[in-house]
Amino acid sequence: MKKKLLLLAGAAIFTGYAGFSQAKLIEKVVKKGNELVIPYEKYRLPNGLTVIVHEDHSDPVVHLDVTYHVGSAREEIGKSGFAHFFEHMMFQGSDNVADEQHFKIVTESGGTLNGTTNQDRTNYFQTVPSNQLEKMLWLEADRMGFLLDAVTQQKFEVQRGTVKNERGQRVDNVPYGLVSEVIAQNFYPYGHPYSWLTIGYVEDLDRVNVNDLKNFFLRWYGPNNAVLTIGGDVTPAEALRLVQKYFGSIPRGPEVKNMDKMVPTLEKHRFASYTDNYARFPLFLQVYPTVPNYHPDQAALACLAQVLGQGNNSVLYQQLVKKQLALQAGASSGLSELSGQFMFQVVPFPGKSLASMFHLLNNALDSFEVRGVTDEDIAKFKGGYESQLINGLQSVSGKVSQLAAFETFAGNPNMLGELLKRYQAVTKEDVMRVYNKYIKYKHSLNVSALPKGQEKFIVGENNYTVNKDGYRAPDYGYDNLKYVKAKDNFDRSKIPANGPNPVVKVPAYWKKDWPNGIKIIGAENTEIPTVTLSISIPGGSFMEANDLSKAGLVSLGTTMMNEDTKNYTSEEISRQLQTLGSSVSVYNSNDKIVFQVQSQVKNLDATLKLLEERMFRPKFNQDDFDRNKKQVLESFKMSKSQPAAIADDVFAKINYGKNHILGTSSNGTEASVSAITLADIQNFYDNALTSKGVEVVVVGDIKEADVLPKLAFLNNLPAKDIVVPTLAKAPAVEKTKIYLVDVPKSAQTEFRVGYVTDLKYDATGEYYKAGLMNYVLGGAFNSRLNLNLREDKAWTYGARSGFSGGKQTGDFEFSAGIKAEATDSAMIELMKEIKGYVNGGITDEELTFMKNAIGQRDALRYETGFQKAGFIGNILNYNLPGDYVEQQNKIINNITKAEIDALAKKWLTPDKFNVLLVGDKAKILPGLQKLGYEIIELDSDGNPVQKKGF
Structure with a gap:
């Protein structure tokens, strides 16, 4: 329920605070009952700055986010990557903050910070102890209103080089790194704001100059194009007093209007391809145009993506992966401010052509039309989405990020409950309707990413040429921009002092030792109605230290424990868990086997029943074993295409030697995994479980007295000794x-x-x-x-x-x-x-x-x-x-x-x-x-x- 307060023009909100009377309260949202809502107060300053304050005193922490409604979509043709480049420049100092001091000031305050850019917005954020709020507002205001005189050619060149290195690390130097760029170029028409990536092209980065940067700042970085969101251990009155002091005098920038929605139209199936220098396997992607974010079909498209290509119950997993026709296969729905995409992606097993994947994908969609959407599909989708929303509210940063995004793109910070209603209202008919509307018989872009020497595996010959005819660049509003600084009645050069030190309380916890060797520790956390539980059993990859002939057995064994059990198939367990909004997973570390659980409190009993099933009744069958083993073997080849993965693997061998367990991947080697049999998996499990040395960690909205009886099934663990081997000493380094x-x-x-x-x-x-x-x-x-x-x-x-x-x-x-x-x-x-x-x-x-x-x-x-x-x-x-x-x-x-x-x-x-x-x-x-x-x-x-x- 939202309580909205509107004020007459000129009405004062607060009195008693100097310079405060001009901040206008737009609305106030409070929580009523058990509704899912993030309480906040929303204000607007005369210069157009929107301010949202969320008060939460559960931890002595404040998160501050400044979101500017400008991303790569507002860039000019030939100047791609500029919004992201500018994000880097915003950390390089301003009139009152020296070069390289922004990071230092925040870090020295005990905080963390970063900035991100996407197609539609750029945001800057800090999480700090609550006594540092004024200092953070001073920092953000200084770069909003006092940046340009601190910009130098040297800083410009350094950050240009840094952005190029970021592109190299994330795009040019990794497998499939160029896929998104190929999609953007061939999916959207010439000049479309999404037809280039946020990271931009290197040649465009080389083309821009300092004056371009200054104009970009003046055009888009005014307070009227920004949302300042503050959440955590703060009161609205104190926050608004400080915001008015540091931001209130910054002049309004040029007017910024929302861009028109621009969903592309594909007149025929398009085919595009490129040779990937780092990929070891070909990749096929099929992309359909859909709708912008917050469209009424958003939830149904998300559900369609889950049914078709997410999880082991999905159509593509069942039709392609489980049958070992594809190494990976999935579907996703991605919506942005101006347009949306529905994407299928398939990685075939070696020797399979991408053309065959095209036909197999079509066959899978045919089978989906026969199968339809089930009640179980809808139930698990709704349960998973509700759990996802609740878990996103664990941190103040998560809540602030939601408020900022909702305000920037919907003009309404209170969208959380509205989205939940939309998702909970999805029906089977809705999902089939959007399938028929956006996918069936519709034209798509089909992209082939091909390793060297495998060009023959292409889906189809390239048939799309970018047409520049008729394109007219919009007026971005760069003419006659002027830099006008704020005039203050205080000295901005003085760094604000810290507020009173917050009281930091180490979490209270309880401990319980059981006679069978199990040690339990827990902490009550009542902020959201969830429970996180982990059970660690001594073991892990170190158990292979004395014999590497079957290294990777523990890893493959824990993977198999996520498959079928004696009473349920893995698909049945997944359906139940998703419907509950829970997760149960098994994995290993160096010296432990870990069972990890997350659940809403109301569903904990049902979730623990499924944990018990996974722990005590795994069913190791040959088909699951063959598929997982084959995927591990192929993953070794894939890792050899990634320089960073090669570096990690080889460096471990150099440090420890090839015959040391720490010089061997926890997944093993191609030779050792090839030697593992299904009988080895069963033998691993038969010797893996014990109660001695088991560590249980419980955190959530549940008391010790309530959770301990629910863990009684752990008494069924055998009380046997499992000794983790002592590792051999690594060879000494004699010289560099x-x-x-x-x-x-x-x-x-x-x-x-x-x-x-x-x-x-x-x-x-x-x-x-x-x-x-x-x-x-x-x-x-x-x-x-x-x-x-x-x-x-x-x-x-x-x-x-x-x-x-x-x-x-x-x-x-x-x-x-x-x-x-x-x-x-x-x-x-x-x-x-x-x-x-x-x-x-x-x-x-x-x-x-x-x-x-x-x-x-x-x-x-x-x-x-x-x-x-x-x-x-x-x-x-x-x-x-x-x-x-x-x-x-x-x-x-x-x-x-x-x-x-x-x-x-x-x-x-x-x-x-x-x-x-x-x-x-x-x-x-x-x-x-x-x-x-x-x-x-x-x-x-x-x-x-x-x-x-x-």
């Missing part, structure tokens, strides 16, 4: 060497640099302190490595380093994707930074930054149920004292420069690092040979290409 894997024509070089340490996980010892030491080297955006390689040199989209550790081992690793041409230079800079840190130590300013950043982030650590589960699960897993966070805070407060410097000298060993570079040998080897390191060439399996090497 470069290992090189050749990926021809790779746009970037994947760096993996580091070594295996003796630092096992601890919460308050040297491992924890080493993490503090690394923070300013490579653990934060403003770390030395990231500032050098990304912000100063523009060679990478991101660079990072860190220590990781478990109960038996640990390592230090630097990783980044570096522009290929800068590989040798980046290697020099990397070693310079690490050696400089070892020899010169941390600065006083860096020490203060680290203490503030880590010391103040506790407010963000316990907000959601998953976060609470992680916290108390850590206590149980590592037998930590309940006050370990308090002990950590004491360490942070008291650690000295001398201690940090000593840790750097002890644990950073640049003369004894393994260095792995995965990239284009022809481009990078000549430069690397000048650096003086021994270079050993490996193949993508980690085998020496030459006789020398390890």
